[in-house]
Each structure stands twice: as C-alpha cells, then as structure tokens.
Amino acid sequence: MRRYEIMYILRPNLEEEAKKATAEKAKSILTDNGAEIEKVDDMGKRRLAYEINDFRDGYYSVMYVNAETEAINEFDRLMKIDDTVLRFMTIVNEQQ
Incomplete structure (x- = not known):
C-alpha cells in the first residue's frame, strides 16, 4: 500500500x-x-x-489515504463523471 493525498473541490452552489x-x-x-x-x-x-x-469559489477537502493503485484508479474514474466535483488531484505522499 502507498500513501496518497487527495484534494477535491466541490461546486459552491451545493446544498449542505x-x-x-x-x-x-x-x-x-x-x-x-x-x-x-x-x-x-x-x-x-x-x-x-x-x-x-464559471465558478469563482469552491469547497475544498483533502484526504490522506493508504491505498493500492486499483482503489485510486477507481476513485479517479468515478470522480471524473461526478458533476458536483469541479477538480480533484491525487498525489503520492512519500513522507511518513
């Protein structure tokens, strides 16, 4: 398992x-x-x-995760088709 840092930004006009x-x-x-x-x-x-x-703001969230590559690939695939997500980024965090 590798350690990942995932940041995603949600649309600002979403309900709670x-x-x-x-x-x-x-x-x-x-x-x-x-x-x-x-x-x-x-x-x-x-x-x-x-x-x-056309959005100037967004709701930011960061997750720190230990995962296999398959889990990250599935996360990326599903977040790409979610219309509430403006952007997301997954990086490998080598710091322990």
Whole structure:
C-alpha cells in the first residue's frame, strides 16, 4: 500500500446535504476498494485561483489515504463523471 493525498473541490452552489453526500461517496469509493483513510480535512469555501465552469469559489477537502493503485484508479474514474466535483488531484505522499 502507498500513501496518497487527495484534494477535491466541490461546486459552491451545493446544498449542505449534497456536500456531505459527495464526501461520503468519496470515502466509500476508497474504503470499498480496500483503502484506509487516515485523515480528512474539510477546508471550507475558498476562492479559486481561476474560474472553473464559471465558478469563482469552491469547497475544498483533502484526504490522506493508504491505498493500492486499483482503489485510486477507481476513485479517479468515478470522480471524473461526478458533476458536483469541479477538480480533484491525487498525489503520492512519500513522507511518513
């Protein structure tokens, strides 16, 4: 298993329930594929560096995960087709 850091940005016009549902979906995608979630940081609503789909703000969240490559690939595949997600990025975190 490798350690990953995943950041995703949600649309700013989402209801609170939709934000929670998307966060739970992201966690369940990973845990259903054998990943272990160490920590989740919800950073709240922040200004984007540039407009994405006519949005100037977004809800940021960061997850620290131990996972196999297959779990990360499935997460990437499903987040690409989720219309509540503006952007996401997965990086390998080599620091222990």
